Amino acid sequence: MVLTGRAGILAAAGVVFVALVMPSWSGVGLVVAVVLVVCVVDVLLAGSPRRLQFSRDGDTAVRLGEQAVVQLLVTNPSRRVRGWLRDAWPPSAGVLDPPHKLDLPSGERRRLVTHLVPTRRGDRQAARVTVRAFGPLGFAGRQGSHEVPWTVRALPPFNSRKHLPSRLARLRELDGRTALLVRGQGTEFDSLRDYVPGDDVRSIDWRATARRGNVVLRTWRPERDRQVAIVIDSGRLSAGRVGDAPRLDHAMDAALLLAALATRAGDRVSLLACDSTVRADVRRPAPQDVLPSFVNALANVEAELVQTDFRIVVSQVLERLGQRSLVVLLTGLDPAVIEESLLPVIGPLLRRHVVLLASVADPRLTELESSRADLLEVYSAASAARTRLDRDRLTATLTRAGVTVIDEPPDQIAPALADTYLALKKAGRL
Amino acid sequence: MSTSVGRSVGESWRVLRTPLLVTGLIVLAAIVVLIATSARTSGPFSPDSTESDGARALAALLKNHNVDVHSTETLDDAVQPGEGKVLIVGPAGSLDRPDWERIANAGWSHLVLIRPGSRALEVLAPGVQQTGNTLASRSREPGCDLPAAVKAGTATVSGPTYSAPSAAAACYGDGINNTVIRVEVGDRIVDVIGTPTSFTNEQLADDGNAALALNLIGTHQDLTWYLPQFESTDTGTGDDSGAPLIPPDVRYIAWALAFAVLVVAIWRGRRLGPVVAEQLPVIVHASETTEGRARLYRRSRARDRAAAALRESALAQLHKAHGIPRRADPSAVVATVAARTGWDPAMLYEMLYGLPPLTDDALMSLSDELDILTQEVRHP
Incomplete structure (x- = not known):
């Protein structure tokens, strides 16, 4: 049961009545009785929120930062329902609409639209739908709730997709579709065609020329159908915030750009998100499914405050990769963790594959190092310098061990990773 | 499709039944305990109270000396015909002048007024007046020729003092301020006692306090011990007590107002559905260890x-x-x-x-x- 402001006004008027007209117990009793009778009659005449029927429809997934639209279909099989309807979602689902005003005559249905702009990645589940139906007098009413399940998945935003066109152009250059037909490392035989004046004479296939009678040229293309394994560390190294998002989110962004680029380059991409257990695992999807399956798998991955077990990472990667492949490890450059838990176990991986370690650098460290106004800032600068030196030392150690290291700030990490991939491809190291 | 959540009236009743029953029993038990124990600890100078400021010891002593003690808290018992009986009027209360007049007219043979106010003194003990001074607790000589006091000897007295007319016996004071005064009004003996603490459980055994109390009070076989509460038969009818400070209508308005506040509270207090909770991520800044080391x-x-x-x-x-x-x-x-x-x-x-x-x-x-x-x- 709910009351409205009118009931409050009626009770307040009752105070005036008692004060001026009937200052006695019977006056007080009269006021209480009138208010109670009016409210009870109103409640009895109000429509029933419990009998309403609901169903939902609309978006099930939305890129973080964009707007999802979820519709709620309300059917009223019984008496007219007049009042308010609140479609409740968790705060991070970002509901834009205030409670809906509802006036639903008997036997009719209405479509109510809720707009959501999720503020965090992951699944957002609808809480309950609450209806408050007032009686015809507007003094009191009934309230009831319904569970109408619906889930909107907020996918990783993939902000780095703006870098994709320029990298694809570089890839096409590499691919030979725009420029040279030069044989070299990182290329494989593509096809034979007739010689055209101006072609590089070194590419003439003399054996085919002898068979055909006219001069035939070999063409080359970059290696294709290589495997790329992207491993995202979802442990505590990825939990730290750089800028306004955890390292994990920047890492996902970089991983998606690399996946898009590698797919276009004809390589097979697989994904693994791992801390103490495997959190997301996508194995070699079809080229058109790469991005959808990746964003879906990553949508619910959150950084856990546990130490990543790199033995799992290594064994999982070795298990799924047969031929020589590129392994991209997105983690943090923490000397203690990497030296103690990654370096001892990375040997088998390095022997069979090309390993690339990408880490999001923190611009705040540069800031700390450069401001030296007072004593605390000098100590902060010294501390930041020590951190950077440790990272540099770790980078050198990893490079000596044969790992390619990328350590870039959040806005640079995705393009830097894409560029490194292109460079490796060009150099034929895949 | 949707499922309705929430409980119907019957379900609500089934769920709430046991808690309501338990709460009701607890409240009931509390009330019973309060009522049962209230008489024993009902404030200072009660003949039933065993606290240090009660007077159960004195009541017991009187009973041992074959005095029937009737304890009462209602004025009606204090205005019954009292020939050949003693009435003790306790220190608290809010009796008005007409109430005191009714007590005076009841014809008690002996009245003992414990720390009386000016209205009681005007009616029952004319000539005795409050001095406004207070004596510190000390053992004192009677300093008068009242036989009851002389026989009792020294007593430990403290509290407000009174001045007596020349005809009265004024004892236990410094000559001007006295704590025990006996006046005779007609054939009635009126004792004015400013030192109730001397007769409490705590101090009754000191000095000659017990003897003094017995000598003063134990004059008759039948004793009524009246502790005035905040009651008066006089509300609104007395012409000399002036108009009441709060007009009687206000109480009805207050009740109506309380009801209106309740209605408004229910109106504002009901939320449109419960608050939705969710788990929030931990926020750790990557540079925290560096700053901590600084x-x-x-x-x-x-x-x-x-x-x-x-x-x-x-x-x-x-x-x-x-x-x-x-x-x-x-x-x-x-x-x-x-x-x-x-x-x-x-x-x-x-x-x-x-x-x-x-x-x-x-x-x-x-x-x-x-x-x-x-x-x-x-x-x-």
Whole structure:
């Protein structure tokens, strides 16, 4: 049961009545009785929120930062329902609409639209739908709730997709579709065609020329159908915030750009998100499914405050990769963790594959190092310098061990990773 | 499709039944206990109270001396015909002048007024007046020729004092301010006692207090012990007590107002559905460990470590900028940097390889110098 402001006004008027007209117990009793009778009659005449029927429809997934639209279909099989309807979602689902005003005559249905702009990645589940139906007098009413399940998945935003066109152009250059037909490392035989004046004479296939009678040229293309394994560390190294998002989110962004680029380059991409257990695992999807399956798998991955077990990472990667492949490890450059838990176990991986370690650098460290106004800032600068030196030392150690290291700030990490991939491809190291 | 949540009236009743029953029983038990115990501890100078300021000891003593003690808290018992009986009127209460007149007219043979106010004195003991002074607790001689007091001897008295007319017996005071006064009005004896604490459980055994109490009070076989409560038969009818401070209508308005407040509270208090809870991510800044280490450096005044880190960082930048080999000799590094920047070699050596700074100021100036040196490298 709910009351409205009118009931409050009626009770307040009752105070005036008692004060001026009937200052006695019977006056007080009269006021209480009138208010109670009016409210009870109103409640009895109000429509029933419990009998309403609901169903939902609309978006099930939305890129973080964009707007999802979820519709709620309300059917009223019984008496007219007049009042308010609140479609409740968790705060991070970002509901834009205030409670809906509802006036639903008997036997009719209405479509109510809720707009959501999720503020965090992951699944957002609808809480309950609450209806408050007032009686015809507007003094009191009934309230009831319904569970109408619906889930909107907020996918990783993939902000780095703006870098994709320029990298694809570089890839096409590499691919030979725009420029040279030069044989070299990182290329494989593509096809034979007739010689055209101006072609590089070194590419003439003399054996085919002898068979055909006219001069035939070999063409080359970059290696294709290589495997790329992207491993995202979802442990505590990825939990730290750089800028306004955890390292994990920047890492996902970089991983998606690399996946898009590698797919276009004809390589097979697989994904693994791992801390103490495997959190997301996508194995070699079809080229058109790469991005959808990746964003879906990553949508619910959150950084856990546990130490990543790199033995799992290594064994999982070795298990799924047969031929020589590129392994991209997105983690943090923490000397203690990497030296103690990654370096001892990375040997088998390095022997069979090309390993690339990408880490999001923190611009705040540069800031700390450069401001030296007072004593605390000098100590902060010294501390930041020590951190950077440790990272540099770790980078050198990893490079000596044969790992390619990328350590870039959040806005640079995705393009830097894409560029490194292109460079490796060009150099034929895949 | 949807499922309705929430409970119907029957379900609500089934769920709430047991808690309501338990709460009701607890409240009921509390009320019963309160009622059962209230008589025993009903305030100071009650014949049933065993507290230190009660008078159960005195009541028991009187009973041992064959005095029937009737305890009462209602005025009606105090205005019954009282020939040949004693009435003790306790210290609390809010009796009005007409109430005292009714007590006076009841015809008690002996009245004992414990710490009476001016209205009671005017009606029952004309001539006795409050002095406004208070005596400190001390053992005193009777100082009068009242037989009851003389027989009792010294008594420990304290409390408000009264002045007596010349015909009265005024005892236990300093001559002007007295704590025990006996006047005779017609054939009625009226005792005015300003020192109720002397007869409480705590002090009854001291001095001659018990004897004094028995001598004063135990004059008749039948004793009524009246503790006035906040009641009066006089409300609204007395002409000399003036108009009541709160008009009687206000109480009805207050009740109506309370009801209105309840209605408004229900109106504003009901939410449109429950608050939706969700798990929030932990927020850890990646630079937190670095900043924490800076504070540790500062707290332990680790100037040597800070200076070493700054120097190493500056050297790394210089190595990179000037193409100096990694394992170069310090003197070679200083010579190269001096040649490129034009700084004094001795000063450079002191800056890059010198002893750790001994004061915070030295650390600050070292940091500034290294900053300037590396800035030239960064922005040539």
